[in-house]
Amino acid sequence: MKWVTREYVHVDRTACPWLIRKFIDSKAEFIFVSVDKIGEVVEKQGAIPFDAPGVKLGHRNGKCSFETIIEEYGLKDPVLQKVAEIVHSGDTSDKTVAPEGIGLDAIMTGIRLNAKDDFEAIQKAKIVYDSLYSYCKFKIIRKKYSKELEQMTHKQQIDFLHERMQEKI
DSSP states (O other): OEEEEESSOOHHHHHHHHHIIIIIOTTOEEEEEOGGGHHHHHHHHOOEEBSSTTOTBSOBTTBOHHHHHHHHTTOOOHHHHHHHHHHHHHHSSOTTSOTHHHHHHHHHHHHHHHSSSHHHHHHHHHHHHHHHHHHHHHHHHHHHTHHHHHTSOHHHHHHHHHHHHTSOO
16 A cells, blocks of 8 residues: 655654554555645555645644554554654654653654655664664563562563563553
8 A cells, every 4th residue: 555645754754654564554655745745646646645734644633643543543552552652752742741752853853864865764763663662562561560570680680571572462
Protein backbone atom coordinates (compact mmCIF):
# COMPACT_ATOMS: atom_id res chain seq x y z
CA MET A 1 0.00 0.00 0.00
CA LYS A 2 1.11 3.58 -0.62
CA TRP A 3 1.05 6.20 2.10
CA VAL A 4 1.49 9.93 1.57
CA THR A 5 2.47 12.75 3.89
CA ARG A 6 4.11 16.14 3.91
CA GLU A 7 7.75 16.46 2.93
CA TYR A 8 10.54 17.55 5.32
CA VAL A 9 9.90 14.93 7.98
CA HIS A 10 10.35 15.49 11.68
CA VAL A 11 9.07 13.62 14.77
CA ASP A 12 5.57 12.52 13.74
CA ARG A 13 6.50 11.96 10.08
CA THR A 14 9.45 9.73 11.05
CA ALA A 15 7.53 7.91 13.80
CA CYS A 16 4.47 7.13 11.66
CA PRO A 17 6.39 5.30 8.90
CA TRP A 18 8.11 3.19 11.58
CA LEU A 19 4.73 2.43 13.18
CA ILE A 20 3.08 1.63 9.86
CA ARG A 21 5.82 -0.71 8.66
CA LYS A 22 6.26 -2.45 12.01
CA PHE A 23 2.61 -2.92 13.02
CA ILE A 24 0.30 -2.29 10.04
CA ASP A 25 1.85 -2.69 6.60
CA SER A 26 5.35 -4.20 6.38
CA LYS A 27 5.55 -3.42 2.65
CA ALA A 28 4.36 0.17 2.93
CA GLU A 29 5.64 2.61 0.33
CA PHE A 30 5.91 6.24 1.41
CA ILE A 31 5.48 9.34 -0.71
CA PHE A 32 6.58 12.76 0.55
CA VAL A 33 5.14 15.82 -1.16
CA SER A 34 4.26 19.42 -0.50
CA VAL A 35 1.01 19.75 1.43
CA ASP A 36 -0.82 21.09 -1.63
CA LYS A 37 -0.03 17.88 -3.59
CA ILE A 38 -1.36 15.37 -1.01
CA GLY A 39 -4.92 15.33 -2.40
CA GLU A 40 -3.61 14.75 -5.92
CA VAL A 41 -1.45 11.78 -4.79
CA VAL A 42 -4.40 10.30 -2.89
CA GLU A 43 -6.62 10.62 -5.95
CA LYS A 44 -4.14 9.43 -8.60
CA GLN A 45 -2.25 6.76 -6.65
CA GLY A 46 -4.76 5.68 -4.01
CA ALA A 47 -2.29 6.51 -1.25
CA ILE A 48 -3.42 6.76 2.36
CA PRO A 49 -2.72 10.26 3.69
CA PHE A 50 -1.30 10.81 7.18
CA ASP A 51 0.05 13.68 9.26
CA ALA A 52 -1.36 16.38 7.04
CA PRO A 53 -4.04 19.01 7.63
CA GLY A 54 -7.59 17.70 7.46
CA VAL A 55 -6.80 13.99 7.00
CA LYS A 56 -8.27 11.18 9.10
CA LEU A 57 -4.81 10.01 10.24
CA GLY A 58 -3.66 13.43 11.35
CA HIS A 59 -3.62 15.48 14.52
CA ARG A 60 -7.01 15.54 16.25
CA ASN A 61 -8.48 15.85 19.72
CA GLY A 62 -5.10 16.81 21.16
CA LYS A 63 -3.40 13.73 19.72
CA CYS A 64 -0.57 13.61 17.22
CA SER A 65 -0.82 11.51 14.06
CA PHE A 66 1.13 8.61 15.63
CA GLU A 67 -1.51 8.35 18.37
CA THR A 68 -4.35 8.70 15.86
CA ILE A 69 -2.96 5.84 13.75
CA ILE A 70 -2.66 3.63 16.85
CA GLU A 71 -6.28 4.42 17.69
CA GLU A 72 -7.64 3.98 14.15
CA TYR A 73 -5.92 0.62 13.67
CA GLY A 74 -6.83 -0.66 17.15
CA LEU A 75 -3.25 -1.31 18.24
CA LYS A 76 -3.34 -2.34 21.91
CA ASP A 77 0.34 -3.04 22.63
CA PRO A 78 1.10 -1.39 26.03
CA VAL A 79 4.70 -0.77 24.98
CA LEU A 80 3.50 1.09 21.90
CA GLN A 81 1.31 3.26 24.14
CA LYS A 82 4.46 4.35 26.04
CA VAL A 83 6.27 5.09 22.77
CA ALA A 84 3.24 7.16 21.75
CA GLU A 85 3.64 9.32 24.87
CA ILE A 86 7.24 10.08 23.89
CA VAL A 87 6.28 10.84 20.28
CA HIS A 88 3.46 13.08 21.51
CA SER A 89 5.87 15.06 23.69
CA GLY A 90 8.40 15.30 20.89
CA ASP A 91 5.90 16.38 18.27
CA THR A 92 3.58 18.72 20.15
CA SER A 93 3.99 21.66 22.46
CA ASP A 94 2.95 19.42 25.38
CA LYS A 95 6.39 18.42 26.66
CA THR A 96 5.02 17.24 30.03
CA VAL A 97 3.65 13.87 28.85
CA ALA A 98 7.11 12.27 28.56
CA PRO A 99 10.42 14.04 29.20
CA GLU A 100 12.12 11.81 26.61
CA GLY A 101 10.16 13.66 23.94
CA ILE A 102 12.50 16.64 24.19
CA GLY A 103 15.43 14.39 23.27
CA LEU A 104 13.45 12.77 20.47
CA ASP A 105 12.71 16.20 19.02
CA ALA A 106 16.43 17.03 19.06
CA ILE A 107 17.43 13.68 17.52
CA MET A 108 14.87 13.92 14.72
CA THR A 109 16.00 17.48 13.97
CA GLY A 110 19.56 16.18 13.64
CA ILE A 111 18.50 13.26 11.47
CA ARG A 112 16.51 15.53 9.17
CA LEU A 113 19.47 17.90 8.83
CA ASN A 114 21.91 15.05 8.10
CA ALA A 115 19.74 13.09 5.65
CA LYS A 116 19.83 13.75 1.92
CA ASP A 117 16.03 13.34 1.70
CA ASP A 118 12.95 12.16 3.60
CA PHE A 119 13.51 8.52 2.60
CA GLU A 120 16.95 8.50 4.16
CA ALA A 121 15.60 10.29 7.24
CA ILE A 122 12.96 7.64 7.92
CA GLN A 123 15.53 4.91 7.36
CA LYS A 124 17.93 6.51 9.85
CA ALA A 125 15.08 7.08 12.31
CA LYS A 126 14.14 3.38 12.35
CA ILE A 127 16.88 2.48 14.85
CA VAL A 128 15.76 5.32 17.11
CA TYR A 129 12.16 4.06 17.24
CA ASP A 130 13.25 0.43 17.60
CA SER A 131 15.41 1.57 20.52
CA LEU A 132 12.60 3.62 22.06
CA TYR A 133 10.34 0.60 21.83
CA SER A 134 12.94 -1.53 23.67
CA TYR A 135 13.48 1.23 26.24
CA CYS A 136 9.74 1.47 26.95
CA LYS A 137 9.42 -2.29 27.20
CA PHE A 138 12.38 -2.34 29.61
CA LYS A 139 10.71 0.30 31.80
CA ILE A 140 7.47 -1.72 31.96
CA ILE A 141 9.29 -4.96 32.79
CA ARG A 142 11.51 -3.30 35.39
CA LYS A 143 8.44 -1.87 37.13
CA LYS A 144 6.51 -5.15 36.95
CA TYR A 145 9.35 -7.14 38.53
CA SER A 146 10.74 -4.47 40.88
CA LYS A 147 10.40 -6.62 44.02
CA GLU A 148 12.16 -9.60 42.44
CA LEU A 149 14.92 -7.38 41.07
CA GLU A 150 15.65 -5.94 44.52
CA GLN A 151 16.72 -9.41 45.67
CA MET A 152 19.16 -9.98 42.80
CA THR A 153 22.77 -9.08 42.16
CA HIS A 154 23.48 -6.69 39.32
CA LYS A 155 24.44 -9.55 36.97
CA GLN A 156 21.31 -11.50 37.91
CA GLN A 157 19.22 -8.41 37.19
CA ILE A 158 20.79 -7.97 33.76
CA ASP A 159 20.26 -11.66 32.87
CA PHE A 160 16.70 -11.63 34.22
CA LEU A 161 15.75 -8.46 32.34
CA HIS A 162 17.37 -9.68 29.15
CA GLU A 163 15.23 -12.85 29.31
CA ARG A 164 12.06 -10.88 29.98
CA MET A 165 12.76 -8.56 27.05
CA GLN A 166 12.29 -11.56 24.74
CA GLU A 167 8.77 -12.15 26.07
CA LYS A 168 5.61 -10.53 24.77
CA ILE A 169 3.95 -8.10 27.16
